[in-house]
Amino acid sequence: MLLEVDGLTVGYGPVAVVHELAFSVSAGRVVALLGPNGAGKTTTLLGVSGALPVQAGSVRLHGEPVSGGLFRRVRRGMGLITEDRGVFRQLSTRDNLKVGGVDAERVLALFPELQRRLNVKAGLLSGGEQQMLAVGRALARDADLLLIDELSLGLAPLVVDRLLRVIREAADAGMGVLLVEQHVSKALDIADDVYVLQRGRFGASGPADELKGRLDEIEAMYFAKDA
Numbered sequence: 001m002l003l004e005v006d007g008l009t010v011g012y013g014p015v016a017v018v019h020e021l022a023f024s025v026s027a028g029r030v031v032a033l034l035g036p037n038g039a040g041k042t043t044t045l046l047g048v049s050g051a052l053p054v055q056a057g058s059v060r061l062h063g064e065p066v067s068g069g070l071f072r073r074v075r076r077g078m079g080l081i082t083e084d085r086g087v088f089r090q091l092s093t094r095d096n097l098k099v100g101g102v103d104a105e106r107v108l109a110l111f112p113e114l115q116r117r118l119n120v121k122a123g124l125l126s127g128g129e130q131q132m133l134a135v136g137r138a139l140a141r142d143a144d145l146l147l148i149d150e151l152s153l154g155l156a157p158l159v160v161d162r163l164l165r166v167i168r169e170a171a172d173a174g175m176g177v178l179l180v181e182q183h184v185s186k187a188l189d190i191a192d193d194v195y196v197l198q199r200g201r202f203g204a205s206g207p208a209d210e211l212k213g214r215l216d217e218i219e220a221m222y223f224a225k226d227a
Helices: 041-049 070-075 093-099 104-110 112-117 127-140 157-172 184-190 208-223
Strands: 003-012 015-025 030-034 054-061 078-081 145-149 176-180 193-198 201-207
Touching: 003 041, 015 030, 015 041, 015 054, 015 176, 015 193, 015 201, 030 041, 030 157, 030 184, 041 054, 041 078, 041 145, 041 176, 070 078, 078 127, 093 104, 093 127, 104 112, 104 127, 112 127, 127 145, 127 157, 145 157, 157 176, 157 184, 184 208, 193 208, 201 208
Parallel strands: 030 176, 030 193, 078 145, 145 176
Antiparallel strands: 003 015, 003 054, 193 201
């Protein structure tokens, strides 16, 4: 077990956004975190990663409790790709990889599309290329556990499929993945386990194969007036 979350309550200041969440991520599995806008998906990732302080509950990595900021968890094998992708826009693609301390050849093996863009500033890359850079850089760091927020945001469907395939392959090689994703059907296709957030609490959860048969229920959570 790479990640164990128990009773997690996280928010901003005194206001809790997510309440008493419990879930886990094992090596070799993709766990998808779904839900409508405002349900608390990003807040959950920020709490798990240490970017936001936890109001209650616990986070354990490799069976040991963790506290403090993101850098402490990175040292223990956690990676985080935020919604803004975290690239240095004024640096070239090549220099982004250097700053990340990763071997460019390993990233190019995953995304050969970046070869011709190595000397281009990251801010001039397309959204898909930026996400390839972010994902490739994270995977080349050999993290045990990768947290990804809104992988597909603003990207063309073919690019999303390409990225999700690489994520699935990384999990098949032993990495654990916690994925926030807006495309429900695409997430269900690559995930092993799924949790659906509604108003800061889990409204549904289970194996991805089971949740595929409950799409009407999931869609109802997305479109509920009080969601």
